[in-house]
Amino acid sequence: MNRSSKIYSAISCNLDNSLLQASLTLFSAEKVEAIEWSFDTLYKVRDIPGWFIELLQAFGNEGRLIGHGVYFSLFSGKWTLEQQRWLDHLRKIATNFRFDHITEHFGFMTGEDFHKGAPISVPYNAETLAIGIDRLQRIRDACSCPVGLENLAFSYSIEEVRQHGEFLEKLVEPINGFIILDLHNLYCQLHNFALDFESLIRVYPLDRVREIHISGGSWESSGVKPGRSIRRDTHDDAVPEQVFDLLKKALPLCPNLKFVVLEQLGTALHTVESQHCFQQDFDKMRAIVNAFNAENRLVLMNNFLPLEFLPLQETVPESLTLHGQQLELSSILERAKDTQEAFQLLQNSSLANSEWKTESWSPYMLETAMRIAQKWKIGW
Numbered sequence: 170m171n172r173s174s175k176i177y178s179a180i181s182c183n184l185d186n187s188l189l190q191a192s193l194t195l196f197s198a199e200k201v202e203a204i205e206w207s208f209d210t211l212y213k214v215r216d217i218p219g220w221f222i223e224l225l226q227a228f229g230n231e232g233r234l235i236g237h238g239v240y241f242s243l244f245s246g247k248w249t250l251e252q253q254r255w256l257d258h259l260r261k262i263a264t265n266f267r268f269d270h271i272t273e274h275f276g277f278m279t280g281e282d283f284h285k286g287a288p289i290s291v292p293y294n295a296e297t298l299a300i301g302i303d304r305l306q307r308i309r310d311a312c313s314c315p316v317g318l319e320n321l322a323f324s325y326s327i328e329e330v331r332q333h334g335e336f337l338e339k340l341v342e343p344i345n346g347f348i349i350l351d352l353h354n355l356y357c358q359l360h361n362f363a364l365d366f367e368s369l370i371r372v373y374p375l376d377r378v379r380e381i382h383i384s385g386g387s388w389e390s391s392g393v394k395p396g397r398s399i400r401r402d403t404h405d406d407a408v409p410e411q412v413f414d415l416l417k418k419a420l421p422l423c424p425n426l427k428f429v430v431l432e433q434l435g436t437a438l439h440t441v442e443s444q445h446c447f448q449q450d451f452d453k454m455r456a457i458v459n460a461f462n463a464e465n466r467l468v469l470m471n472n473f474l475p476l477e478f479l480p481l482q483e484t485v486p487e488s489l490t491l492h493g494q495q496l497e498l499s500s501i502l503e504r505a506k507d508t509q510e511a512f513q514l515l516q517n518s519s520l521a522n523s524e525w526k527t528e529s530w531s532p533y534m535l536e537t538a539m540r541i542a543q544k545w546k547i548g549w
Contacts, residue, residue, distance in 0.1 A: 185435030246492030322354035322402035
């Protein structure tokens with residue numbers, strides 16, 4: 170059923186003292202219209218404080234609570250006990266909180282520990298598509314609400330960047346799912362591959378965008394290409410002005426948009442100055458959204474609920490070949506001393522001359538993948 174709607178200004182709100190302290194002024198002024206909760210990051214917390222539960226329930230009762238997963242590892246070639254536990258946990262909390270929708274990250278997690286690894290891309294082929302569709306169906310079955318995927322900030326090659334949007338649409342279409350358009354992730358792609366917004370934005374299924382993220386990140390100098398800087402989606406700094414410009418451009422292109430979310434890690438909000446900057450970023454985001462709402466009344470054409478009943482396969486589809494390649498790649502990224510060694514190891518691995526297309530990977534992006542993996546292996 171079609172209905173008119175406004176776009177809600179939201180923050181990523183997790184059980185982190187610095188993040189909550191930075192958000193308190195915004196909550197007190199009743200500026201926060203929705204919250205996004207990374208529900209699977211509390212695996213070390215035995216008891217969630219009662220006041221935080223009340224906060225989640227209050228927003229949930231108004232249809233303003235959205236869940237964002239971090240650790241599911243959608244494209245792992247081998248189905249794991251940790252993934253089943255993740256689904257069981259989601260099923261349980263979905264009975265306790267009313268989520269408007271649930272989302273996860275694109276990719277698979279490197280690292281032997283389920284909670285230590287980096288989200289890395291996979292080949293865009295029929296095998297990974299089938300695995301991804303199955304996993305999304307299982308998430309949908311566990312939460313009984315709309316399900317979506319976030320676009321990836323990292324790619325190995327420009328070819329991969331150009332194929333990403335089409336592959337995302339193929340993944341979510343069977344469950345009538347949606348896309349999170351993370352504009353800082355898009356900003357990373359624009360810079361790292363010298364692309365322009367107008368050409369890149371067209372590769373995404375914009376009618377399936379239900380949520381937008383904005384955030385900050387960091388610059389990293391390339392060791393293999395002196396003078397080149399790489400934009401990283403580290404969520405540890407203020408939102409760049411260019412990302413606010415992307416938000417202004419993206420809003421009129423997404424007819425089913427419902428939430429715009431400001432994200433920042435609490436580890437970057439320890440000072441009064443950084444917390445004040447976070448509040449200013451939210452106010453600026455909210456002003457852009459409010460100005461758009463004042464001039465436009467969206468009529469949502471898609472509720473992103475399944476159009477038909479899709480029974481789960483009794484046997485979870487796996488690919489031991491993909492699993493073995495992922496283990497090899499994770500090991501190379503985490504242990505190689507430099508990109509030259511990494512390329513040599515890749516040439517002697519099962520990924521060589523495969524659909525991973527490692528031969529066409531940009532050296533500076535392989536270098537970035539190594540830095541990401543070697544950072545994440547000690548924990549998020």
